[in-house]
Amino acid sequence: MGGYYKLFQSSRNAEWYFSLKAGNHETILQSEGYKAKAGSENGIASVQVNSPNDARYERKESSNGYWFTLKAANGEPIGRSEMYTTASARDKGIESVKTNGPSRDVRED
Known part of the structure; x- marks a missing residue:
């Protein structure tokens, strides 16, 4: 099973969000x-x-862990990853977004 997008509206603030899910349903x-x-x-x-363009990823780290941000060509952030405990795990997350990001499967909640 490939990756997909989950499109939803928050009941808390009425704003719209999306998450990219891997084939195993992990965000x-x-x-x-x-x-x-x-x-x-x-x-x-x-x-x-x-998502397929490696130059669009900003790899980050802090005392709390590692994460990345995917940016558009104009430098604006599009999405952010979860926190990872190692740089290697973060980099595997980036590879997963590169693989699953082009998916056309959008599921509305």
């Missing part, structure tokens, strides 16, 4: 909130285009 990328559904759909389209 590998999470969006920021969008005021409109169309904004979230545009975010998904941006991940589909930008």
